[in-house]
Amino acid sequence: MQMRVGVLGIGKTPHKIQHEKGLRDLIVEAGRGAMDDAGVEPEDVQALYIGNAASTGFNYENSVGLMSSHHLGLVPAAAVRVEAACGTGAWALHLGCAAILSGLYDTVMVMGAEKMNDLATVEGTSIIAQAADAKEEYFSGLTFPSGVALSARKYMEVYGLTEEDLAHVSVKNHHYGARNPYAHLRFECTVDDVMNSAVVADPLKLYEVCPMTDASSALVLCREEILRDQPDKPQVFVTATQMATGTWYAVSDTMQDAYDLLNKPATRAYEMAGITPDDIDVAEIYNSFAIQEPFGIEALGFAEQGEGWKGAKDGSTWIDGKVAVNMSGGLLCKGHPLGATGATQAVDIVEQLRGTAPEEIQRADARNGISACRGGPGAVGALHIYQRLEG
Amino acid sequence: MTVSAIEFSRIGPPKLRPYAMRCEDCGTLHAWWEKFHCYDCNSTKLSELELEGGGELTNYTVVYYPPRDFLGQEPYVVGHIKMDEGVVMPAPVVDVAVDDVEIGTRVKSTLRRMKLGHEGDIYYSQKFIVDDAPSPEKPVAAKKKPSARKKARKKK
Amino acid sequence: MASILRYGAYLPRPRIPVKEIHSFYGKPGRPRARTLATPALDEDSLTMAYEAAAEALGPKGSATTVIAVTQSPPFGMRKMSSTLAEALGLAATPYDVGGHPGALLDAFNLGAAIVDGGGGDVLVVASDYVVSHDERAADMLSAGAAAAFLLSTEGCCELGASARASDEVYDVWRLGLEPEPRYRLEVLSAAYGAAAKGALTALEATTGTPTSTYKAVCPSQPHPSVLRALGRMVSKGALDATSFVGEIGNVGSASVGIALALGLDSVARKGQKLLALSYGSGEGIAQALEVTNKPRAIGVADRLAGTEISMGTFYRWTRGRQVEPH
Numbered sequence: 001m002q003m004r005v006g007v008l009g010i011g012k013t014p015h016k017i018q019h020e021k022g023l024r025d026l027i028v029e030a031g032r033g034a035m036d037d038a039g040v041e042p043e044d045v046q047a048l049y050i051g052n053a054a055s056t057g058f059n060y061e062n063s064v065g066l067m068s069s070h071h072l073g074l075v076p077a078a079a080v081r082v083e084a085a086c087g088t089g090a091w092a093l094h095l096g097c098a099a100i101l102s103g104l105y106d107t108v109m110v111m112g113a114e115k116m117n118d119l120a121t122v123e124g125t126s127i128i129a130q131a132a133d134a135k136e137e138y139f140s141g142l143t144f145p146s147g148v149a150l151s152a153r154k155y156m157e158v159y160g161l162t163e164e165d166l167a168h169v170s171v172k173n174h175h176y177g178a179r180n181p182y183a184h185l186r187f188e189c190t191v192d193d194v195m196n197s198a199v200v201a202d203p204l205k206l207y208e209v210c211p212m213t214d215a216s217s218a219l220v221l222c223r224e225e226i227l228r229d230q231p232d233k234p235q236v237f238v239t240a241t242q243m244a245t246g247t248w249y250a251v252s253d254t255m256q257d258a259y260d261l262l263n264k265p266a267t268r269a270y271e272m273a274g275i276t277p278d279d280i281d282v283a284e285i286y287n288s289f290a291i292q293e294p295f296g297i298e299a300l301g302f303a304e305q306g307e308g309w310k311g312a313k314d315g316s317t318w319i320d321g322k323v324a325v326n327m328s329g330g331l332l333c334k335g336h337p338l339g340a341t342g343a344t345q346a347v348d349i350v351e352q353l354r355g356t357a358p359e360e361i362q363r364a365d366a367r368n369g370i371s372a373c374r375g376g377p378g379a380v381g382a383l384h385i386y387q388r389l390e391g
Numbered sequence: 392m393t394v395s396a397i398e399f400s401r402i403g404p405p406k407l408r409p410y411a412m413r414c415e416d417c418g419t420l421h422a423w424w425e426k427f428h429c430y431d432c433n434s435t436k437l438s439e440l441e442l443e444g445g446g447e448l449t450n451y452t453v454v455y456y457p458p459r460d461f462l463g464q465e466p467y468v469v470g471h472i473k474m475d476e477g478v479v480m481p482a483p484v485v486d487v488a489v490d491d492v493e494i495g496t497r498v499k500s501t502l503r504r505m506k507l508g509h510e511g512d513i514y515y516s517q518k519f520i521v522d523d524a525p526s527p528e529k530p531v532a533a534k535k536k537p538s539a540r541k542k543a544r545k546k547k
Numbered sequence: 548m549a550s551i552l553r554y555g556a557y558l559p560r561p562r563i564p565v566k567e568i569h570s571f572y573g574k575p576g577r578p579r580a581r582t583l584a585t586p587a588l589d590e591d592s593l594t595m596a597y598e599a600a601a602e603a604l605g606p607k608g609s610a611t612t613v614i615a616v617t618q619s620p621p622f623g624m625r626k627m628s629s630t631l632a633e634a635l636g637l638a639a640t641p642y643d644v645g646g647h648p649g650a651l652l653d654a655f656n657l658g659a660a661i662v663d664g665g666g667g668d669v670l671v672v673a674s675d676y677v678v679s680h681d682e683r684a685a686d687m688l689s690a691g692a693a694a695a696f697l698l699s700t701e702g703c704c705e706l707g708a709s710a711r712a713s714d715e716v717y718d719v720w721r722l723g724l725e726p727e728p729r730y731r732l733e734v735l736s737a738a739y740g741a742a743a744k745g746a747l748t749a750l751e752a753t754t755g756t757p758t759s760t761y762k763a764v765c766p767s768q769p770h771p772s773v774l775r776a777l778g779r780m781v782s783k784g785a786l787d788a789t790s791f792v793g794e795i796g797n798v799g800s801a802s803v804g805i806a807l808a809l810g811l812d813s814v815a816r817k818g819q820k821l822l823a824l825s826y827g828s829g830e831g832i833a834q835a836l837e838v839t840n841k842p843r844a845i846g847v848a849d850r851l852a853g854t855e856i857s858m859g860t861f862y863r864w865t866r867g868r869q870v871e872p873h
Contacts, residue, residue, distance in 0.1 A: 123459075126458050136422075136423070137424065139505055139506075139516065140481045140482045140483060141467060141469050141505075142469050142481060143454065143456065143458050145454075146452045146454045146469055150450050150452050150471060153452060157450075199453070200455055201453065201454050201456070202452050203452075249424070250481070251422060251479050251480065251481045407633050407634040408636055441636070463863050464588050483589075485589065486560055486587075501598060501601070502593070502594045502597040502634050503589040504588075504590065504591055504621075505589070515634070
């Protein structure tokens with residue numbers, strides 16, 4: 001089937017620690033921003049899919065769908081909270097697309113929001129661990145960083161990647177994060193800076209793990225005709241949405257499982273959009289931990305297995321390279337507000353395709369973009385393709 | 392990371408001995424949490440199988456920022472341990488300098504405190520220590536015997 | 548006659564130099580022990596008992612009864628012996644025996660009675676983690692360890708006669724199950740001496756064997772000064788192979804067990820006589836043993852040295868054992 005879901009409007013909040021704002025403040029900021037950008041009123045939005053992964057833990061509140069609908073003025077339209085660990089925001093996007101494609105709705109809003117910094121870090125880390133099996137696997141002293149560190153060490157063993165080589169991923173992300181006004185961490189770093197930073201979970205170091213961030217992002221989506229009827233608006237469409245699950249336990253997750261988690265939906269997504277990896281100009285690849293960027297680059301077909309790390313070092317994943325990966329600074333610099341991330345990736349790609357990203361991070365003449373989001377220890381894979389398609 | 396005292400009673404003393412789940416249809420061993428579904432053959436019939444306790448490190452990391460229940464123990468090694476019976480389990484490796492473990496190190500299971508529950512219930516589980524004894528020459532045939540508790544319950 | 552078939556011991560590896568405690572608290576006087584064996588945060592009396600018992604049982608061992616001796620059980624109202632039996636995979640009858648630092652020797656009496664009565668093999672384990680805070684850790688020499696003995700109808704070392712001497716005295720005690728022992732330093736030496744002497748004299752009377760006959764004496768040893776006093780009651784050199792308090796400290800009810808394990812390790816020949824001796828909290832017990840087969844040494848002496856930890860680590864571990872989670 002040919003998929004054309006119009007992106008009518010986008011909105012996002014800065015990504016940083018925002019003690020003066022609560023969850024509902026962030027949701028309203030991003031949601032109103034997207035509706036304003038779309039030129040729609042709240043009553044035009046027929047359904048809201050709001051992604052939020054852990055408000056019961058971080059914010060002691062649960063009914064995020066209802067709360068968002070109320071404060072955004074969307075009542076009496078449909079509203080529901082979506083949760084899929086770190087893939088939450090992408091899942092909200094997927095459901096919004098499915099809603100439009102089903103014909104049931106003409107215009108919907110999809111959002112992601114997370115407010116992680118009201119609690120102390122050690123509490124927050126424990127809550128994040130609930131996205132994995134905190135009762136069984138993480139009962140063993142693992143945390144998210146150390147779980148991913150295990151996959152980093154495995155990759156290093158199998159493919160001979162060195163810690164210095166991996167550090168280039170952080171260098172690249174920080175180069176662009178420093179130039180993204182919405183990013184949490186806005187400083188550049190060198191390979192030495194990365195190598196000398198504190199070890200979080202061997203072999204991953206501080207500059208190779210993302211910060212805990214507060215943010216919200218939103219997109220107003222519509223039927224193809226509605227966007228076509230407004231030719232002055234940038235003609236950016238979501239042209240593929242493919243989701244997958246993988247094993248919830250890192251210990252039973254082989255390197256092949258990790259690859260398949262993104263590769264299988266990616267293959268279906270390329271087919272759905274009718275394009276190949278070579279057609280992609282710009283990509284947002286989930287990288288809450290640096291090693292995940294090479295994993296994603298390989299799964300999306302931009303490099304052979306075992307070679308995904310090379311692009312950060314040889315320039316082929318920088319702004320003028322074969323495919324510009326994570327021009328936003330990735331999650332390493334934007335942080336990973338769990339529920340918002342997948343939606344923020346979509347907003348950042350849409351900006352690239354519209355040509356409205358800040359100049360220093362704008363890929364020239366970007367027409368085809370892709371976002372790869374993942375969740376849990378390796379349990380959620382989410383692939384979206386976006387294209388600027390002039391009439 | 393919280394288990395209530397009621398849940399504790401339901402799941403029984405967790406992991407006082409090392410065990411795996413064995414698929415009754417295809418014989419594949421899975422980690423202890425796979426109670427419901429065999430990923431290899433899709434069977435839903437799995438049963439507990441006690442392990443000998445010996446294994447080898449196939450992967451490891453060192454945790455410097457632990458979860459709350461492990462505060463004070465950092466830095467500690469957490470490994471993926473391939474038990475002699477074939478199944479892979481995650482667990483801390485203790486009583487060893489973090490630089491002294493490598494992939495291939497032989498380890499054996501032992502009892503350690505995992506955490507103190509918020510209702511004052513103590514959770515014991517399996518951690519591993521380096522095993523200096525020579526490794527077994529052939530793969531250990533996984534033995535299948537009911538737990539001592541089950542035997543004692545049967546006696547009554 | 549009931550015999551020790553196999554034995555095991557567990558000494559946690561971390562060691563806090565007592566001079567670090569002294570220097571932190573500004574204590575005068577020299578450290579009385581060099582280092583104290585300090586269990587790590589994920590260890591307790593049960594896990595140490597498990598380690599020692601696993602060694603005593605060996606790969607094929609089994610027991611019908613488990614007797615656990617401890618004064619620092621993980622739970623005040625649950626038997627350590629039953630959880631221990633479960634952890635060892637034994638379908639065994641569990642008993643907890645306690646009341647004083649010498650309870651291991653009480654447990655030997657009870658275990659021997661079970662063995663002699665045809666009740667099967669008995670696993671006896673003593674495990675303690677003595678905890679004192681602040682400068683009291685350096686006074687009490689608080690430390691942790693475990694020792695385990697598998698009793699059977701035949702083995703390497705027969706359990707002979709035993710004798711007791713009791714006295715009502717406040718030397719070392721606790722109110723209920725409060726975490727730290729209370730003690731009267733000015734009473735301790737005399738009380739320990741009286742209990743030990745009383746037990747030795749009673750054993751002499753029972754067996755007709757003079758104390759000086761025993762070439763190896765395996766005593767509880769809460770403090771080096773007590774060990775010196777004991778040295779004057781027994782034959783010269785009898786404590787040479789079994790002294791350890793200066794290296795690992797006061798390990799409570801496991802103390803006599805570690806001493807006995809060292810004694811068994813040092814046995815040179817069949818026919819040798821050993822004497823296990825406990826005292827403290829007003830009760831002294833003396834237990835005679837005779838070697839029937841030279842035991843296979845487990846090398847406890849090699850485990851006395853450990854890895855030094857800093858005062859900061861020691862403070863964190865003894866103050867905040869397993870911080871209560873969210």
